[in-house]
Amino acid sequence: MNTREIAVKILCEFEKDLKIKPHFERLTKNLSFKDRSFVREIVSGSVRFLKLLDFSIEKVSGKNQKKQHPAVRNSLRILAYQIFFMSVPLYAAINETVEAVKHFRKKAAGFVNAVGKKLINFDYKAEIEKIPDFYERISTLYSFENWMVKRWHRFYEDELVSILSFLNRTAPxxxxxxxxxxxxxxxxxxxxxxxxxxxxxxxxxxxxxxxxxxxxxxxxxxxxxxxxxQDVASYLSALLLSPQKGKKILDIAAAPGGKTTAIAALVENEADIIAVDVDSERLKLLDRNLEKLGVNCVKTLKTDITKENPFTENSFDRVLLDAPCSGTGIIRRHPEGKWNKSLSLIKHNQKLEKALLKEAFKLLKPGGTLLYSVCSLEREEGEEIVNFALNIGFKKRDFDIKFEEIGVKGSMARVFPHKQGTDGFFYAIFTK
Structure with a gap:
């Protein structure tokens, strides 16, 4: 298969499980770096702007995208993405995509060719401006689910458009x-x-x-x-924990180990660090990262501390809880995150975050420090968790290290792509 055929195949697989990485890795492993990069851009871009692309295709074709054959639907998406957002010569974008669709659905080649020619002169911005409802208009232009746009508007008001725009940019x-x-x-x-x-x-x-x-x-x-x-926002979780040499440190939900290995580097391998996770495969990756990076002060353990806490109470000087979350702050890295989230997922995550905090409270020594972080834009996983933590006995304290240049000070902070140029993260620090 050529690169566009592979892109179509990945998108067809994506539609089944709303995942990109496993299909991308499997189908591009034999490609050159240049071809892999092209497929990555065309796939990620098509997923990132899915709603906008489908809106445009339906306008020029007069046909419902959902009723198209999957290969035809996704061929049209990669074609629209190339025409709207890439510097690929138009004749190459159309001709190569038409050749690609022949591999799956030969009789659709003429249709894809005709739609491509119409897309060249289609002004999607002007057409979207005609949509009367504000949220539908914004969610179509920036390609997000309506419910996401509505709640972020409620949370962040005038910053909404900046947040959406920057989440659509390729992360550095x-x-x-x-x-x-x-x-x-x-x-x-x-x-x-x-x-x-x-x-x-x-x-x-x-x-x-x-x-x-x-x-x-x-x-x-x-x-x-x-x-x-590692993104700067992820590294900040380790920095803000302010780990010290000779201390006992617990990293909860640690795999694949970006923050664990960062903590080890900050203490120069001179601390007793225990990293726990519930996922065996991700723990194997963590172990490989420890070995590769020369970390020798970390012990790993597969456990779910909300069900079987293997540690003695008041055991740890420092605890890092970079909690499982909705991941809405890292959508620019994982555009599939636009389409695989839900309000029920956010509520589920909040329950898990609260359960983890309860156990972490038991394990922290009096006077010890816990750093809570999530790569989420959701208030339920940030500010509301702070209130819960205070209610179960944690006390507020200020970050030892402050980054006032990016607004990280006091006892909790948020960073955003549009403000700090980082992934979207929330941090809060507590003592007991």
Missing amino acids: LYIRINTLKVKVSDYLKFLEESGIEFEVHPFIKEMVRIKGKVDIQSLPGYADGFFYI
Whole structure:
């Protein structure tokens, strides 16, 4: 299959389970970096702008997208995405997509060709402006579910459009230099010598943004564990915990280990860290990351502390609870998150977060510190959890480390793509 055929196939699989990664990895493993990048962009973009693309296709074709054959429906989506958002020559976008659909549904080639030609001159912005309802208009233009747009408007008011717009942007690639293996200054020299364009974070020196499209495996020290791919917002969870050498630290829901390994680096492998998770496969990945990054102060354990808490009460000086959540703050990295969320999922997550906090309270030493974080924009998983924590006995305290440049101060904070350029995260810090 050529790249567009693969993209169509991935999107057909996506429709079945609303997942991208497993299908992408399986169907592109034999492609070159360049072709994988093309397929990734066309698939992620089509999922990101699904509602807008379907609106436009239905307008020019007069046909309901839901009634189309899956391969035809998704061929039209990748074609519309190329025409609207990519710099692919128009004749190539149409011709190559028509050839792709022939692989699945030969008799649909003429239809796809005709729709493509109509899309070239279609002004989707002007057509969307005609939609009378505000929420339907905004949710179509930015391609989000109506219920998401309504609740974020209630939460964030005038910031709504900025939030939607920035969640639609491709997330930057940040790496955390692994100071257990290499000095920051030395690694920056390696990047320079390799001709890699990069930018050091303005106030977190070990965080580096890699510019342009780069094959991760081509970065210096990839095989040696010199870096870990991690967004600044994720790293902040470890920083704000303010871990100390010689202390006993618990990382709950730790896999695949981005924050666990960050904590280990911050204490220079001189702490007693226990990382727990309920997922065996993700724990295996965590163990591999520990080994690759040279972390030797972490013990891993498969357990669900809400059902079988194996630890003694008042055991830990520090607890990090980066809780399972809806993930609405990382939609720019996972555009499928627009379509696989629900209010019931948010409520389910809130129950789980509360249950984890209850157990974590028992395990924290009096005077100890717990850092709660979620990659979520939802108030139920952020501010409402703070109220719950205070009700069960936690006490507010201020962050030891403050990042006032990005508004992280006091005892809780939110960061956003449109404000801080990070993933959307919520943090709160407590003592007992």
